[in-house]
Amino acid sequence: MEFEAVIGMEVHVQLNCKSKVFCGCSTNFHAPPNTNVCSVCLGMPGAMPVLNREMVTKSVAVGLALDCTISRWSKMDRKNYFYPDQSKNYQISQYDLPINHDGFLDIEVDGKSKRIGITRAHMEEDTARNTHTLGGGHSGVDFNRCGLPLLEIVTEPDIRSADEAFAFLTELKQILQYLGVSDCNMEEGALRAEANISIRPKGTEPFGTKTEVKNVASFSGTYKAIEYEIARQTQVLNEGGKVIQETRGWDDDRGVTFSQRAKESAHDYRYFPEPDLVPIVVDEAWEKSIHELQPELPAPRRARMVADYGLSVYDAGVLTQTRAMADYFEATTALAPDAKKVANWITGDLQALISNAEGDIRVIKITPTQLAAMINLIEDGTISGKIAKEVLVDMFQSGDDPKAIIEAKGLVQISDTGELEQRIAAVLATHPAQVEEFRSGKEKVIGFLVGQVMKATQGKANPKMVNEILRKQLSN
Amino acid sequence: MSDWFNKTAFEIREAVAQGDVSAREVTTSFLDRIEAVDGAVGAYTQLWNDDALAQADAVDAKVKAGEALGALAGVPISLKELICTTSGETTCSSRILNGFQSPYNATVTKKLLAADAIVLGKVNMDEFAMGSSTENSAIQKTANPWKLSCVPGGSSGGSAASVASATSALSFGSDTGGSIRQPAAFCGCVGLKPTYGRVSRYGLVAFASSLDQIGPLSKDVRDAALALNVITGKDPLDATSADLPAEDFTQALTGDVKGLKIGLPKEYFVDALSSEVRTMVEASIEVLKAQGAEFVEISLPHTDYAVAVYYIVAPAEASANLARFDGVRYGFRHPDAKNVAELYVKTKTEGYGKEVQRRIMLGTYVLSSGYYDAYYLKAQKVRTLIKQDFDEAFKQCDVILTPTAPAPAFTMGEKSSDPLEMYLNDIFTISANLAGIPGISLPCGLSESGLPVGLQLLGKAFDEATLLRTAHCYEANAGISLGTPPIA
Numbered sequence: 001m002e003f004e005a006v007i008g009m010e011v012h013v014q015l016n017c018k019s020k021v022f023c024g025c026s027t028n029f030h031a032p033p034n035t036n037v038c039s040v041c042l043g044m045p046g047a048m049p050v051l052n053r054e055m056v057t058k059s060v061a062v063g064l065a066l067d068c069t070i071s072r073w074s075k076m077d078r079k080n081y082f083y084p085d086q087s088k089n090y091q092i093s094q095y096d097l098p099i100n101h102d103g104f105l106d107i108e109v110d111g112k113s114k115r116i117g118i119t120r121a122h123m124e125e126d127t128a129r130n131t132h133t134l135g136g137g138h139s140g141v142d143f144n145r146c147g148l149p150l151l152e153i154v155t156e157p158d159i160r161s162a163d164e165a166f167a168f169l170t171e172l173k174q175i176l177q178y179l180g181v182s183d184c185n186m187e188e189g190a191l192r193a194e195a196n197i198s199i200r201p202k203g204t205e206p207f208g209t210k211t212e213v214k215n216v217a218s219f220s221g222t223y224k225a226i227e228y229e230i231a232r233q234t235q236v237l238n239e240g241g242k243v244i245q246e247t248r249g250w251d252d253d254r255g256v257t258f259s260q261r262a263k264e265s266a267h268d269y270r271y272f273p274e275p276d277l278v279p280i281v282v283d284e285a286w287e288k289s290i291h292e293l294q295p296e297l298p299a300p301r302r303a304r305m306v307a308d309y310g311l312s313v314y315d316a317g318v319l320t321q322t323r324a325m326a327d328y329f330e331a332t333t334a335l336a337p338d339a340k341k342v343a344n345w346i347t348g349d350l351q352a353l354i355s356n357a358e359g360d361i362r363v364i365k366i367t368p369t370q371l372a373a374m375i376n377l378i379e380d381g382t383i384s385g386k387i388a389k390e391v392l393v394d395m396f397q398s399g400d401d402p403k404a405i406i407e408a409k410g411l412v413q414i415s416d417t418g419e420l421e422q423r424i425a426a427v428l429a430t431h432p433a434q435v436e437e438f439r440s441g442k443e444k445v446i447g448f449l450v451g452q453v454m455k456a457t458q459g460k461a462n463p464k465m466v467n468e469i470l471r472k473q474l475s476n
Numbered sequence: 477m478s479d480w481f482n483k484t485a486f487e488i489r490e491a492v493a494q495g496d497v498s499a500r501e502v503t504t505s506f507l508d509r510i511e512a513v514d515g516a517v518g519a520y521t522q523l524w525n526d527d528a529l530a531q532a533d534a535v536d537a538k539v540k541a542g543e544a545l546g547a548l549a550g551v552p553i554s555l556k557e558l559i560c561t562t563s564g565e566t567t568c569s570s571r572i573l574n575g576f577q578s579p580y581n582a583t584v585t586k587k588l589l590a591a592d593a594i595v596l597g598k599v600n601m602d603e604f605a606m607g608s609s610t611e612n613s614a615i616q617k618t619a620n621p622w623k624l625s626c627v628p629g630g631s632s633g634g635s636a637a638s639v640a641s642a643t644s645a646l647s648f649g650s651d652t653g654g655s656i657r658q659p660a661a662f663c664g665c666v667g668l669k670p671t672y673g674r675v676s677r678y679g680l681v682a683f684a685s686s687l688d689q690i691g692p693l694s695k696d697v698r699d700a701a702l703a704l705n706v707i708t709g710k711d712p713l714d715a716t717s718a719d720l721p722a723e724d725f726t727q728a729l730t731g732d733v734k735g736l737k738i739g740l741p742k743e744y745f746v747d748a749l750s751s752e753v754r755t756m757v758e759a760s761i762e763v764l765k766a767q768g769a770e771f772v773e774i775s776l777p778h779t780d781y782a783v784a785v786y787y788i789v790a791p792a793e794a795s796a797n798l799a800r801f802d803g804v805r806y807g808f809r810h811p812d813a814k815n816v817a818e819l820y821v822k823t824k825t826e827g828y829g830k831e832v833q834r835r836i837m838l839g840t841y842v843l844s845s846g847y848y849d850a851y852y853l854k855a856q857k858v859r860t861l862i863k864q865d866f867d868e869a870f871k872q873c874d875v876i877l878t879p880t881a882p883a884p885a886f887t888m889g890e891k892s893s894d895p896l897e898m899y900l901n902d903i904f905t906i907s908a909n910l911a912g913i914p915g916i917s918l919p920c921g922l923s924e925s926g927l928p929v930g931l932q933l934l935g936k937a938f939d940e941a942t943l944l945r946t947a948h949c950y951e952a953n954a955g956i957s958l959g960t961p962p963i964a
């Protein structure tokens with residue numbers, strides 16, 4: 001039988017607020033264990049939560065980016081469960097009135113656009129980290145992470161394949177980074193994706209029994225886990241078995257999912273409104289002020305890049321991967337009008353330099369102004385493209401202006417016709433055999449001769465002029 | 477040495493400020509009084525003699541230096557076991573918090589210290605404020621100073637017994653369903669529950685967060701007004717605290733109630749009310765009438781449901797509030813637990829008393845899936861109706877007058893075996909918490925058996941001024957001065 005996958009995602013995003021959701025503690029959870037803690041996040045008797053306004057602002061920003069309806073009136077609830085990853089044995093979350101609901105995100109797979117429904121995106125506090133490696137029969141609890149601002153984004157079961165899931169996560173991450181609300185570091189748990197996966201015979205409506213795959217540390221892991229899970233469930237059903245509702249983990253080394261906990265739905269969290277907090281009111285004015293500060297998001301920016309600069313869809317996609325790179329591109333091309341060339345320099349040589357240095361375009365020494373100046377120096381013939389590559393390396397290391405580097409190193413291109421004629425004549429004189437070959441019809445040999453000229457001029461000869469003069473002298 | 481312990485907070489503050497007496501002398505007078513009578517009463521669970529004297533000396537130094545004095549300078553006070561203090565322990569009279577030292581002071585504690593009050597120590601209560609007799613304390617029994625075989629009421633029984641036996645000039649308790657007003661009535665003192673949000677709850681160990689409110693117990697109404705001045709105010713640490721302009725409530729005590737409309741809810745003058753209490757409350761109506769107040773009969777039609785609603789909402793919130801006491805981070809931890817689940821079960825089973833366990837189970841049940849709508853949600857809806865009853869009633873009157881409790885203090889052990897009968901003690905006080913409005917209990921006489929009887933006044937939300945004015949006028953004209961009981 002042919003099956004179709006039905007997938008919904010739950011994505012937990014740590015919002016990069018300065019302080020925790022309900023207290024003034026720093027959100028730096030890399031500090032030594034239990035140093036960024038206070039009476040509130042430790043759940044001391046009598047301590048009370050106060051909602052961080054920045055948390056609401058950033059949550060609404062995400063909601064707006066996902067085309068959600070923003071709740072004018074929402075509230076926090078207590079989610080009760082006993083486990084030592086919460087100081088109070090309840091988590092403050094949002095139950096029936098999430099701050100954002102009913103939105104969508106459009107993704108593109110194989111050139112086709114698809115809309116993924118967003119059920120809700122609600123605010124909650126992160127849990128503490130448990131470690132079981134202390135020995136001596138003890139487990140450790142680090143409350144630095146307890147109370148960090150967390151936004152849980154839940155999709156409709158609209159996703160049909162691992163490719164779509166991957167595209168969704170990539171697009172979502174890009175949006176979050178554009179908004180500047182999260183550093184989205186998956187290894188550090190700033191972004192945690194869970195997939196609810198079930199399959200059903202193609203063309204039928206009812207959902208099959210789902211499994212929930214948790215604790216996957218990368219998007220590619222999620223992709224592989226979904227592929228695996230679809231195959232596994234298909235095999236179970238084809239063999240006449242039944243899929244068991246359960247939570248499954250992902251073993252990246254072995255490339256398999258494995259059973260962790262049966263029947264998640266058996267949990268009764270006994271949600272009720274958090275009486276220590278007042279309702280959250282986001283009025284039109286507040287929503288508007290957040291809306292006005294929204295940056296241009298990746299999808300519209302990609303479209304605009306294609307329209308405004310004549311870039312290919314591919315180039316636009318690469319350049320908009322991060323807001324910083326797109327900003328860098330636009331700042332550069334404002335001063336160096338050949339957008340295609342600017343794009344090539346940024347996605348090619350510059351990106352390679354950054355990657356090799358494990359750097360970040362936001363903090364590199366080369367400014368867009370300098371890069372534009374360098375590109376313009378090629379355009380006006382001052383340096384050759386080949387020399388420019390060398391200059392760029394120097395700029396990347398020193399942060400100096402291209403002009404200063406070129407002058408200091410004597411890299412200015414030789415575009416003086418007289419000088420070039422002399423140099424070329426000298427090269428031809430020392431290679432009579434090749435000259436003969438050319439004249440007897442072996443046109444290809446001109447490449448060798450150009451190379452010899454460049455070598456003689458340490459690459460500084462204007463290649464276009466070399467070509468012209470060579471042909472002229474050869475045809476004499 | 478004169479009996480400073482018999483003076484009001486107001487008088488003490490005046491005398492200390494005038495230099496008529498030193499704070500040390502006042503404090504010593506109270507410490508001696510505690511030494512003399514608290515063995516029999518058992519109000520204090522912790523006594524901080526040295527700290528108290530050091531605080532007194534600091535006040536005296538201020539007086540000497542001519543520095544500005546706080547509003548409670550030199551006034552010896554006590555705090556209920558659930559108000560967080562960095563001094564001593566904060567146990568909620570529970571085994572599960574035995575030895576627990578709070579890392580911070582409650583906002584109310586900070587305000588009292590800033591007002592130069594002298595904290596003598598902490599006083600007993602029903603475990604986690606669950607009870608109406610202070611018999612649910614895991615620490616000790618507290619007696620009613622008027623009759624030692626009787627209960628002082630609860631849950632702020634230690635506070636009421638302490639003020640009544642003159643071992644503190646003021647005590648600060650908490651009221652979730654009558655826990656300040658009912659013991660005040662039983663012990664013959666004044667007990668004020670402010671409007672929900674009037675006083676910060678930060679550092680009050682929560683029983684039921686949407687109902688709890690800290691308030692003073694005092695010898696008279698003026699002291700209640702003075703104490704309220706000190707503890708009110710918006711607290712950035714308590715999101716539910718109200719942001720209102722500061723008021724001097726002592727200025728409200730004009731003695732004038734002419735034209736004031738006082739409502740008498742017919743649902744409160746019912747069979748459950750003892751005839752003795754009814755007679756005394758009716759007499760109090762005459763006192764206020766003689767001063768020019770007008771009385772109107774009003775109706776609070778959903779009164780009958782108040783106890784049922786309360787015993788769903790309060791345990792539900794408590795079941796979550798008390799979840800944190802699990803032996804993981806602080807407090808009692810059962811030594812024999814072999815894994816996390818066992819740690820929770822054993823710690824809580826041995827750490828909590830019966831009544832606390834009963835309410836946690838009740839609260840867990842009403843929040844459970846499948847029962848939530850029928851219990852918790854329905855209770856919240858009825859709570860809204862009860863609140864609307866008061867909104868309607870206050871269109872016809874400024875203040876509501878009722879008895880505080882159906883009968884005077886009962887004998888120890890008399891009701892401790894029947895929780896339902898115990899719960900009915902709060903039928904007149906619970907509604908004010910559900911509606912969030914302020915209430916005050918003040919003495920209106922002694923019963924035939926020599927036990928105090930309390931009169932309750934309820935006011936509009938954030939209109940403590942009118943409430944205190946009415947209470948003060950009654951107190952000034954009723955000619956009832958219970959004085960300090962002979963403790964024996």
Ligand SMILES: [Zn+2]
Pocket residue numbers: 020023024025036037038039040041042147
């Ligand atoms: Zn904290």
